[in-house]
Amino acid sequence: MNRFSLLKNRNLSKWIGFVVAFLIFGATVWYSNQFAQELKREEQTKIENYAKAVQLLGSDEVFSSAVQDYLLNITTGNTTMPVLLLDEIGEINQTFNIAEEIQNDSIKMSLLILRMKEQHPPIEIDLGEFGKQYVYYENSRLLTRLQYYPIILIFVIILFVYFSYWYFRTLKNTEQSFLWAGMAKETAHQIGTPLSSLLGWVEILRLEDANPESVDEIEKDIHRLNQITERFSKIGSLPELQMNNLVEITETTVNYLQARISKKIEFQFKSEKEEIRIPLNVALYSWVIENLVKNAADAMQNKGTLSVYISDTRDNVTVSVADTGSGMPKRLYKRIFEPGFTTKTRGWGLGLSLAKRIIEDYHKGKIFVAKSDKDSGTEIKVVLKK
Structure with a gap:
């Protein structure tokens, strides 16, 4: 298999890995979104049933004790969704799942009502001669968290991919550094022996009355080679x-x-x-x-x-x-x-x-x-x- 084929296969593997990761990520986001939508529909049904139960209990109709108990259970059975029941002039008649610190602060309550109105249109309850009441509500904490889940998941996956890439890149660079350092030190070791011999030959040339200038230049070059050898030996060291x-x-x-x-x-x-x-x-x-x-x-x-x-x-x-x-x-x-x-x-x-x-x-x-x-x-x- 030639180099081009290896490179092509490596690139193909990267693309396959990318597609698989994207599919897993997409499936996770889709599933979490579907779950959030289903929970949202359930909460919508629950709040509509609450409004209907309040309307029936406030009407002139007479119900058996069993039916009344059932309707009361509907109105009090909500333990997750924040709900406010307001009359026509804006007075609060009932609260469900609202923190005490908010209930005791009129400004916070006003802000909560505005936020609820922006999130969902209030449900109108017609009580006939008793006037009208309005149900304000917002999503439960669980649904709110689920809606943010895909964003958090994307962020976590991006962080994971980034740090994985950084780790493997650092590991690869470290391996390459050790390889280059080893090659450099081995090169320095191999060059060292013939250089020592060359210095000996320079002394022999001096004794044989060779051209002093030429011998000096040869000696300079040998010392230069010694310096280069020393440099190679220092690669990878402190x-x-x-x-x-x-x-x-x-x-x-x-x-x-x-x-x-x-x-x-x-x-x-x-x-x-x-x-x-x-x-x-x-x-x-x-x-x-x-x-x-x-x-x-x-x-x-x-x-x-x-x-x-x-x-x-x-x-x-x-x-x-x-x-x-x-x-x-x-x-x-x-x-x-x-x-x-x-x-x-x-x-x-x-x-x-x-x-x-x-x-x-x-x-x-x-x-x-x-x-x-x-x-x-x-x-x-x-x-x-x-």
Whole structure:
């Protein structure tokens, strides 16, 4: 089975799961709504029977004691629905299932009558020569709760889906982080052995009177590889931050890359101060600067001006890396920091993703695209706390 088929089956499974969940949810809402409607009809019948019983008891007709008891049971049998019986001038004759605190407060009673009138039109009872009376009522507490049940159910399901998605996404990201950390540490371990041998060969070249300048450059590159190995070994570990001079570390990294990048690129380095000491992991921070400088050089196709500027405020230090390349659309400002995203034909698209993690997770700082334009290039800023 090829990759396309697996992807297609996975998407089909997701859609099937979505449809099944939607059907279950729809059936639950429909059933609860049907139950609420049935209860509403029962309550409507109950209140109509109450009104009829009051009318019969107030009429001139003579009933047997059994019938009278039955009618009285109807008028007093309501234990759930709030009911008010008012005469023609608005005086309250009877109350059922109304809290005492409301009965003792005329304002609350007036508001209750208005609310009942809005919910249901009052039922008129004609008592002949005794005038008319009116039955005001509202839904029982159970029916009110049932009417809100679908809304609460929707809210609960949305919360459940959201937290399930968040949990599985976090779990997946954690697994990926452990995988990348393991691969990085294993890579560092595998590279370490031949690097030690290369350092030995450099000393042999010195003893054999090889070109000192060439040997020095080889040694620099080997030390650089050692730094890269150290960076890989630190991925996934707790960062060790020590007070270091950010200006010196940044300038050293830029100078090293300047000697190894196209001569058609003009480097400009400027800092407001010669020394700015902040908590840093030197190996990881220099990796970030290296990634930003290399990306800037690639964006300019190895020709143009590359500027590194360090500004200092009371609470933060900002390192700005700017190029004169072709820029990028605003929709990519955040995407370039996503794992696997790259516009290059080679590479894994992990450089800026790792840079973001180093700055934000390890150093508790910020890294972002400050501006980008096809005419003036791109500027990325790193903001670190002192």
